[in-house]
Each structure stands twice: as structure tokens, then as C-alpha cells.
Amino acid sequence: MSTKEEDKLKTVPEDSVKDKESTEKTTKDNGETKIVDPEELIDYNTFDQLLDMDDDEDHEFSYSIVLNYFEQAEQTFTDMDDALEKKDLSELSRLGHFLKGSSAAIGLKKVKETCEKIQNIGNKQDEVGSASLEEEVALEKITKLLPQVKAEYKEAEEYLKSFYDQDAR
């Protein structure tokens, strides 16, 4: 199924209007490839497991989960912005951990990794969680990471939306 999706995705960006949006976004972010590589974006083991739970071709269940996730992510990003303004590192860490969990549950690799970084840095530990950081350094890093995670999220959102649009009735 993954290869089928890859093919579909590769054809869709060529055709639809959405294509321009997503390619714009990707060029803005990475400046490299025009087409999003789904393998890197999504962990298919996890995502397949999610789709497996769908009762029928409708993907009703998984789609509703994904929509839930979109809402949750948007809300978390807003909260993160607030927390960053208030320079509240512990809150940022908690939010990072929170979003990391649900991203991992759906299988969004990049978002999950960045959230993990935010969580660790918010705890004043470096990205892998070993050494410790100064507060200003931590804030600085998060200031850079936040737009990155939002961009990665957008990428994933686009991909998922197109996936469900194709598969839908």
C-alpha cells in the first residue's frame, strides 16, 4: 500500500493545484526537492497499523483521528508560542512531550523528532538529553525549532489531507 501511496502522491503534485502549494512549501523549507518523500515523512509501520483499524475503505476512523490530531497540533503550537513569549521552558517541554506522543502514534516522524528536541531543550538538556544547557541558549534553540516543527507539521498535514482526499468516496 505504501508504494501505491507514493505513486499517487507523485502524480498528484504534478496535477492538482494543491501541488503548487506543497511544492512551494517544501522548497521554502528545504530548498531541495520538489516532491515530498513520503517515506521520510511518515513511519508506515505505525500509519499502517492505524489504517488497519479502519472498519472499511472509508477510513472513517483513522481520518477522524488524524483530524483530531490536526486540531490538537494547532492548539499546541499556539500554546507553544505563548510559552516561548513568556520564556516558560518547562511548559514548552511539557507541550513538546505531549505533541510528541500523538505524532508518534500517527507515525509522523519529523514532527515527532522535533517535538522530542523541544522537550529535551525545554528541560534544559541538549537535543539528545544528555548535557545541560543554559536558559538563554535553550530559549534560543527553541525559537529556531518552533517554526521548523510547524513547517514539518504543515508538510505532514498536506500529505495526509491529500491521502485521504484520494482515498475518500
Place this chain on the structure above:
Amino acid sequence: MLDPTLPDPSASSTTIPTTTTKTVTKKGNQQGGTGIPDFVKKLFCMLEECIYPHIFSWSAKGDTFVVKDPSEFAKVILPSHFKHSNFSSFVRQLNKYDFHKVRNPDDRRRRVYGDQAWEFQHPNFKYNRKDLLEGIKRKATGKAAAAARAANNNDTSIDGSDTHRHSNLSSSSLSSSNCTKNELKEMTIKLQEQIQKIQESQTKMSSHMQLCDTKYNAIVEAVDRFRNNMAAQETLMRDIMQHLMTPITTTASSTSNDNNSESPPPEMQKLLQTYNEVSRANTDQMNRISKLVEHMQNDSVITMSSITTSATTTTAATTIPSMGPLAPFNFAIHNNTNNTPTTNNNITTTSLNNSHQQQHSYMPPYPVTTTTPQQTSIPPSMPLKVAMSSPSLRRKSNIPGWSIPPRVLLVDDDLIFRRLSTKLLQVAGCTIDVAADGLEAITKLGSGSYDIVLMDIMMPKLDGISATRNIRQYDTWTPIISMTSNTTDRDVQEYILSGMTDVLPKPLDQRTLRKLLERYCAHLKAVRQGYYGNNNVIEGAQITDIIENNEKGKQPMIATPPVIISTSSFLDSMQTDTIQLDQHQQQNQQQQQQQQQQHDQDNSNHRWQVFVNNSHFIPPTSQPTGQIEDDEVTRVWKKAKLSSNDD
């Protein structure tokens, strides 16, 4: 010794050490030398009054009582009789008096009482047996002495009711020896009655089992007959088609079902199409039914429920297509002829869409006797999934059958995660309850019982570790599994210390979850051998009772009934007859249990294995946790984890 000055509570309390005095002080007055603790009396009266039979009543047999609705019970009944309205305190009290929770009662009982029912049993607590109540004592030293004393005193009082109630020492001591003989005789009669009743109920049960067995056999026979009928019908239809085809089509090939040429008229084609689909659907249906019947012999009744649910849901899900002209690509599937009625690998979606029209008419009314509402969540997609890929059908049929679906409490603050895990657990055949944080989890555990708890660590209000600690204060048997992405050694140590039974890393993986469920809910798996023919389910309940016994109080491994009259003081009085009768009764019960145990040694061994594995995870709640113990526990956990990963 045999102190006949019974109405004096202080006298009885001085002759018996600490336990009775504790009872007196803690539970209020011991009335009239009857020796029945106040709590037990209250309980008995509550049951006798039976004001709220839908919340709290005796079981059908009268040897246990059931709290059908713990939350209502805690809200309504507890405050009016006791000073508190906490169900877990009530349970604790019951445990102190050596009541045992009946775990995993057989399917029927569970269904009757509901999934959140708590059933408690005490050998001396039976419907209308007030006389046995004094056998119920606190689980402490000298319990037997207390029981003996109480029994003695009571019997003496019954016998010498008229003359001895207010008499003085000297005269009563003379008559007491006579009384004891009579009282002993009475005891023996009572015990004999008990034995008789037990035997009667046993014969009733076995006859009931036989009845179920015959019913089941009848069903199997009916399915067989129906299968044969279908096959006959199919051959008939095939003959008809052949006859129809041959005179009309001259240019068509000799095989009646080769329809790829354009010569057969469109009506013929339509007819053939529909016939093909019908027969395919029939074979599909038959295959499914026969497969399910096979499964029935091994598996539990879950498959039955899935048939009925699949029937209902699939007719709801898909529209009944008309018999009219279908898409041209149907021609391609005509090659899948009906000459091979046993193939099920080439079935396509369209055929199934049509099959629903037929499905209802061929669906025999299976008596769905044992399903709970939650069981309908077991994949209703089975027939459709057959279309997709038959391996997927097989996978889902291979769900380990649960004789009772495990009741899971899922605690996590993330809505998405809760929804995902709920779905996963449903697919695995469990019933799920959710809590959003530690506080809610504690509340739910206080008012309900679960077979396993999945607890997130990071949560608002009350985190997983603190919640577990709190729960472990009054519940040491429910497995609590922590779900987290932090699985470093230190974290694991912390979890185990707080009372967690195991660790499940996030994000959830279906296989790991399944393994975990099998591990901790092994006692709920369908008993393979003759669910309909043996007393295995009862035996299962007994064995888990043993396990429970051990988990709670670390008692000796034999599940002996608590009616033991074997203290030295009683023996001193040389009343050996009664003792022997009692022991005989014990032995009877023991023998029964042992026989049933031997019947199913494998299962019990497996359960012992589970228990042994689990026993490592029961934290030493009363001991201060030293450094050495931490490491040991973690090491053991790791070892177990490694071995389970190797499976």
C-alpha cells in the same frame, strides 16, 4: 474452656485474646454472646432486607452475594448502614473477614450481574444460614479458637435456652456437658445438611451442562443438514442453468459457464451473472459457517457473536444492489466459476455486495446466549475483509478467544492516544474504560473492577506513579502497566517501586499489546477443553481464587475452606466426632477441587506460570525499599521482559 456464661460480652472477650476485644472495640457491642461480628451481621441483614435487589443481593445459589452496581452501592447503601460511602473500604472490611472476591465467575453469572459486578464468597456466609455466620471471623490468630468459642457458646445457648440463660455457674456447668453432646449432634446434622446441599447443587450443575451439551450437538447437526441442503440446491441450480443454456445458445462453448463470448443474449447473461454471484455468495457463506462451526469446537462463543454482528452490520453498511445490469467488468469474474464451490480466494468485493441480499435468508437464527454488548465491537468487518484478503479473515479469527473479555482501564491525558488505544484494545477483544488523569483512575478503580490497568505516566492533576501508589494501598492484584516513552533503567525502577506490574513503551504496538494481554489476562482465555462439557470454568475460578488468596495474604498454597475446627482447646475436650466430620467435609471439598484440578493440569500449570511471573512484581508494600531490593526487582523484570520478547 467451655464457658457457658454466654450473655456476658466481657467474659467472652477475656477468654479470647486480642481478636475479640478488637472486634468489640472497633465494631461496637457484641450482642448477646452470639459472637457474630457486627459487620457480618449488618451485611446479612442488608441482604435479607434486600431493599435494592438490583444493586446488591444474593446470588442465584445463595452461597455468594453480588454487588451489581458498586457505584450505586457506595452511594446509596453504604452510607445508610456504615459510616462511610467508600466501596474500597467495604471491600477491605470484607477481606478482613476472610471474604473472597469471586473472580472470573463463569460466563452466565457475569452476564447476569453485569460487568462491574463484584461477587463475594465466604463459606460461612450463605443465604438463610444465620447459624453459620459465627464461623466468620477476622483473619487473625486464634481465629479458629474464636470460631470454636462462638460456636460452642451459641450452641450452648440454643440448647439451654430456657434454663441456662440466667443461671449461675455451678448448675450450668453440670448441664453443660449434656448440652455439648446435643450441640455436637446438632452440628453434625447441620454439616450433613450442608454436604447434601452441595451434592445436590453439583448434580444440578452437571445435568445443566449435559443439557447445554445436547443443545450444542443439535446445533451442529442442524448446521450440517443445512450445509447439505445448500449443496444439493446448488447442484440443482447448476443443472437448471445447463438446461437453459444448451437449447438457447448454439455458438457458445460447451461449458455452460463460459460467458466471454457475445453470443448469449443479454437476458441470459444477466441470469448467469446473478446466478454466479448467488452461488458464490452461498459457497462463501457456507464456508464461513463451517469455519465458524469448527472454531466453535475449539474457541469460545465470540465467533457466534461475530456472525450475528456481521449479519447485522453488513446489511446496514452496504446497500442492497439491484439485480439489474452490472458493470461490464463483472464478466471478468465469471471465469471464477461455480464448479469449484470451495474456493474462497478469488472472491471480489462486488460479489459480496450482492451477497448481502442473500445473507439474511440463509442466516440461521443462532441462539446468541452469552454475548455482552461490548462484544459486538469485535471486528464487524469480517465478511468484507474476506473480500479484501482472506488472510486478513484468518488473522482476525485467530484472536485468542476470551471466555470473558478482559476489562481494561486506560488512563491517559491525550485524547488521540486514548482513541487509538481504545480501538486497538477493542480489536483485541477487550472492553475498555477510560480515565483522563490519575484522579479519575483512582475513582474508577475504587468503584469498579478491572482485569488490567494501562496507566500513562505524565498526566495533569495526578501523575501515573502517584496514582499507582495510591491504588496499591488497597489493591495488590490488578496488574497496572505503565505506558511511557521513557524506558530508561531509572524510570523503570521508579515504576516498579511505585507498584507497577510491567512497562509498555509508547507508541503502542499491536503485537506487544496483544502479548501483554495474553500474559496478564491468561486466566480469561477460553478454556479449550469442553467448555460445554466440563466444570472447567468453575475450576478456573477456583484456581484464580487460589492465586488471589496467595496474592493477598501470602497464605499456604492449598485453598482450604476456612471452616477449620482444629484448635488444641477444642481437641482437649475430646469431642473428636465433630472434628472428624468437619475434616471429612473439608476433605470432600478438597477432593472435589483436586479432581477438577487434575482434569486440567495444563491450564493450571500455565496459570501458575503466569502467577509466578507476576509474583515478582508484587511490591513489598510493608517493607522499606532498600537499595538491594530495587536492583533485584529490576533485574527480574528485565529477565522476564527478555524472555517474553523471545517468544
